[in-house]
Amino acid sequence: MATAAATSASEPEAESKAGPKADGEEDEVKAARTRRKVLSRAVAAATYKTMGPGWDQQEEGVSESDGDEYAMASSAESSPGEYEWEYDEEEEKNQLEIERLEEQLSINVYDYNCHVDLIRLLRLEGELTKVRMARQKMSEIFPLTEELWLEWLHDEISMAQDGLDREHVYDLFEKAVKDYICPNIWLEYGQYSVGGIGQKGGLEKVRSVFERALSSVGLHMSKGLALWEAYREFESAIVEAARPVAGFLSPFDREQTFDSQLEKVHSLFRRQLAIPLYDMEATFAEYEEWSEDPIPESVIQNYNKALQQLEKYKPYEEALLQAEAPRLAEYQAYIDFEMKIGDPARIQLIFERALVENCLVPDLWIRYSQYLDRQLKVKDLVLSVHNRAIRNCPWTVALWSRYLLAMERHGVDHQVISVTFEKALNAGFIQATDYVEIWQAYLDYLRRRVDFKQDSSKELEELRAAFTRALEYLKQEVEERFNESGDPSCVIMQNWARIEARLCNNMQKARELWDSIMTRGNAKYANMWLEYYNLERAHGDTQHCRKALHRAVQCTSDYPEHVCEVLLTMERTEGSLEDWDIAVQKTETRLARVNEQRMKAAEKEAALVQQEEEKAEQRKRARAEKKALKKKKKIRGPEKRGADEDDEKEWGDDEEEQPSKRRRVENSIPAAGETQNVEVAPGPAGKCAAVDVEPPSKQKEKAASLKRDMPKVLHDSSKDSITVFVSNLPYSMQEPDAKLRPLFEACGEVVQIRPIFSNRGDFRGYCYVEF
Numbered sequence: 080m081a082t083a084a085a086t087s088a089s090e091p092e093a094e095s096k097a098g099p100k101a102d103g104e105e106d107e108v109k110a111a112r113t114r115r116k117v118l119s120r121a122v123a124a125a126t127y128k129t130m131g132p133g134w135d136q137q138e139e140g141v142s143e144s145d146g147d148e149y150a151m152a153s154s155a156e157s158s159p160g161e162y163e164w165e166y167d168e169e170e171e172k173n174q175l176e177i178e179r180l181e182e183q184l185s186i187n188v189y190d191y192n193c194h195v196d197l198i199r200l201l202r203l204e205g206e207l208t209k210v211r212m213a214r215q216k217m218s219e220i221f222p223l224t225e226e227l228w229l230e231w232l233h234d235e236i237s238m239a240q241d242g243l244d245r246e247h248v249y250d251l252f253e254k255a256v257k258d259y260i261c262p263n264i265w266l267e268y269g270q271y272s273v274g275g276i277g278q279k280g281g282l283e284k285v286r287s288v289f290e291r292a293l294s295s296v297g298l299h300m301s302k303g304l305a306l307w308e309a310y311r312e313f314e315s316a317i318v319e320a321a322r323p324v325a326g327f328l329s330p331f332d333r334e335q336t337f338d339s340q341l342e343k344v345h346s347l348f349r350r351q352l353a354i355p356l357y358d359m360e361a362t363f364a365e366y367e368e369w370s371e372d373p374i375p376e377s378v379i380q381n382y383n384k385a386l387q388q389l390e391k392y393k394p395y396e397e398a399l400l401q402a403e404a405p406r407l408a409e410y411q412a413y414i415d416f417e418m419k420i421g422d423p424a425r426i427q428l429i430f431e432r433a434l435v436e437n438c439l440v441p442d443l444w445i446r447y448s449q450y451l452d453r454q455l456k457v458k459d460l461v462l463s464v465h466n467r468a469i470r471n472c473p474w475t476v477a478l479w480s481r482y483l484l485a486m487e488r489h490g491v492d493h494q495v496i497s498v499t500f501e502k503a504l505n506a507g508f509i510q511a512t513d514y515v516e517i518w519q520a521y522l523d524y525l526r527r528r529v530d531f532k533q534d535s536s537k538e539l540e541e542l543r544a545a546f547t548r549a550l551e552y553l554k555q556e557v558e559e560r561f562n563e564s565g566d567p568s569c570v571i572m573q574n575w576a577r578i579e580a581r582l583c584n585n586m587q588k589a590r591e592l593w594d595s596i597m598t599r600g601n602a603k604y605a606n607m608w609l610e611y612y613n614l615e616r617a618h619g620d621t622q623h624c625r626k627a628l629h630r631a632v633q634c635t636s637d638y639p640e641h642v643c644e645v646l647l648t649m650e651r652t653e654g655s656l657e658d659w660d661i662a663v664q665k666t667e668t669r670l671a672r673v674n675e676q677r678m679k680a681a682e683k684e685a686a687l688v689q690q691e692e693e694k695a696e697q698r699k700r701a702r703a704e705k706k707a708l709k710k711k712k713k714i715r716g717p718e719k720r721g722a723d724e725d726d727e728k729e730w731g732d733d734e735e736e737q738p739s740k741r742r743r744v745e746n747s748i749p750a751a752g753e754t755q756n757v758e759v760a761p762g763p764a765g766k767c768a769a770v771d772v773e774p775p776s777k778q779k780e781k782a783a784s785l786k787r788d789m790p791k792v793l794h795d796s797s798k799d800s801i802t803v804f805v806s807n808l809p810y811s812m813q814e815p816d817a818k819l820r821p822l823f824e825a826c827g828e829v830v831q832i833r834p835i836f837s838n839r840g841d842f843r844g845y846c847y848v849e850f
Contacts, residue, residue: 086708094740095140096319104832118420126465129186133534156496161331162214170204173200173203173204174204176196176200176814177197177200177201180193180196180197180200183198184197188220189220189473189507194213194217194220194221195217195227196217197213198213198214198217198227198235200808201213202230202234207234207238211235214231218254220470221470222258222259222438222467222470222471223255223258224259225259225264225391225435228255228258228261228264229263229264229267231251231255231593232251232252232255232264232267234249235247235248236248236271241635242278242834245274245275245278248271252264252267252268253269253270255431256268256291256295257433258434258464258467258500259431259435260295260296260299260428260431260434260435260650261296261435262296262299262302262303262305262306263302265288265291265292265295265306266292266305266306266309267290267297269289269306269309269310269313270309272284272285273313275286280388281560282317285313289306289309289310289313290746292306292310293306293307293310294424294473296427297354298354298424298425299428299432300355300356300357300396301357301394301396301495302388303356304356304357304358304362307347307351307362308354310347311344311347311348311351312349314340314343314344315344317340317343318340318343318344319339321336321337321340322337324500337810344369345370346367348362348366348370349378349381349732352366352378352381352382352385353378353381353382353384353385355385355386355388355389355392356385356389357389359382359386359389363382363820365382378772381609381827390668394407395412395413398412398413405436405437406436407433407436407437407440407443409431410429410432410436410437411433413429414426414430414431414433417429418450423454423455424781426450427451427460430443430447430450431448434447435448438471438472439471439472440472441468441472441475441477441478444464444467444468444471444472444475444478445468445477445478447464447468448461448464448465448468448478448481448485449481451464452481452485452487452488458489461485461489462486462489462491465478465481465482465485465486466482468481468482468507469482469502469503473506474506474507474508474509476503476508476513476514476516476517479499479503479517479520480508480516480517480520481497482499483499483500483503483520483521483524484520486499487524487527493528496524500517500521503517504552507514507632510565511553511557511558511559511560511561511563511564512565512566513565513571514552514556514557514565515538515553515566515571517562518549518552518553518571518713519570519571519574521545522542522545522546522549522574524573525538525541525542525545526542526578528542529542529582531582531583537581542578546575549571550571550572553565553566553571558673567599567600567601568601568607569595569596569599569601572595572596573592573596573610574593575592576588576589576592576593576596576614577589577614578808579592580617580618580732581615581617581621584618586615586618586619586623589614589618590619590623593611593614596611597634599612602630602634602636603634603636603637603642604630604635604637605635605638605639605642605666607640608628608630608631608634608635609629609631609641609642609645611627611644612624612627612628612631613811615627621653623650624649625646625650625654625658628642628645628646628649629646629665631646631666632646633665633669638850639669639670639673640670643666643670644651645671646662646665646666647662647666647778648662650662678684706822798849801830801849801850802848802849802850803823803847803848803849803850804847805819805845805846806844806845806846807844807845807846808841808842808844808846809842809844810841810842811842812842812844813842815832815834815842815846816834818831819832819834819846819848820832823850825849827850828850829849829850830849830850831848831849832846832848832849833846833847833849834846835847
């Protein structure tokens, strides 16, 4: 049997080994140890109040006031402190900001950051009543994070004074643990409930809180350990309080109570050792030291099995520790692993852990709720998850539709479902089709409530009124916001027509609805007409079928052949000869007109294609010419420089031979850019002669041929006195000999004109005139 000395002796060593290794924060471990010590003393004092004076509290060193020590410790640890406010400019600024935030929330109550800022400022200003109302309002709209809940709880705990306040704090804890899985909130809840152990039902309340905490987060590999230890410390304190004391109870009754309480501690150790948690070795060593009896073999086997499971889970836990928030990919891999194993409790836990950091990921909520709907099917759990999903991601219509189905599946009251649907309409979906989807889900629910065996019922009238309201809502609200109704094919109206025809035997109403559908731009689609035809075929008569198909032949523009074929098939099997002739005439006329329209459209399209091809070809040629011109300029540059060098060399040789006898005549013939077709050069007598200039391409061809035909003339120094060098002539001049001869004949008889060409046949702009 364990003794108090053994327990206290083993406590330091056990505590040094225990604690969440994954967190690795010494401050949290120290805080947990402090809370457990305070917890033990508080439990001992409260148990004394409950069990009577048989236990010598003074001998154990516990005063009567220790029963409230945890509450004071918790308040001292968590309360914001005592602030001394000074009314200065900063406070006035805060008040103005508070008024602005309140006005902003009155306009848009879904502004999350505005709620947070308002709560912060109200808390800073000490407005306790207002901050409580602000928190309450925010919690009704949004789920609160663990930090916001702990701050709220600490403030309320510090202000709690009597039993009513304690019940209020209990209610607040109950709300807090429903938003997200929060081990720290559960730990605070269990420890705070210890302060009320002296009240009626206090002991059962504490145990109930701890058991629920273990069910929620006891499997958490890194943070579940603190809850197990806190619960075990509580029960260990009860063991010490239940130790038999002479003169209070009979030895048999006291021993029986003590043994029963001792078994509770053994049970907690065994349950914990069967679960894969960090620091399992330290817990096992603590159990060995605490228990005077040998550990049963079954417990050792479960412990070894848990160790093996721990090794399988460690890679996923370590991946979470190494990754940065929100770690969605790591959580997804962890979820897939747990789904393969198939343990519902662990699957639920890993989903909850993932949602703490990825609460705004709709696909994760959908996957979680789908698993609960198909596997667990526990009403309270399923509906709670669906409700949390729409509070976190209200813009996702799939979550609202699934919520409506889940409530119907679990028999929720009709009024509650209707209220939920109204909330969905105000959720602010981002697409017009989302409103069609949520209306369709609600209308399906209302249709399933109707007993169509009765000719008339309250549920049927409600269904028809809902259809009417849905059409008006899509036309007014949705179309005004999105510039479209979101239901171009009139799916809702089609469903209404089917219900009226098949379930209510009201074909007249169904025909009215289909007439409305066709007038909304759907008459040109063959599938719409065939849908109407099939409805008439199943629940109407042949006359209305024929009428519908005749209208379809005239109106259909996408697949008229199909409609014509259906009409001819019906008349072949059911119609008279007259009906057949009329059908053939109408279908042939319609198809001929359709083929003509298609041919014109094809010709127009072909013309457009040809125009595009011609434009593309023109652009291609233009690019090719531009590219060739650039390439030609690059090649022509160095050739021109080389030609000029050759000319200078040739002219220099001539000058060396006859420098004194050569007469240079500076030609004043204008450049090619000055005139387009005529070159004008002044003669010796002041007369002007017109010189025609041909296009450059022809000039080059003729110059090249002229150079090829002209024999190479060697320099004759004896003729220098009768030879004139003429320069500054246009490069584009064609046949310089023929054009310059009349010009120089006015000065005397011209024996020969020798123009100078490049190797490619281009005229170089100068020549020699021999008289």
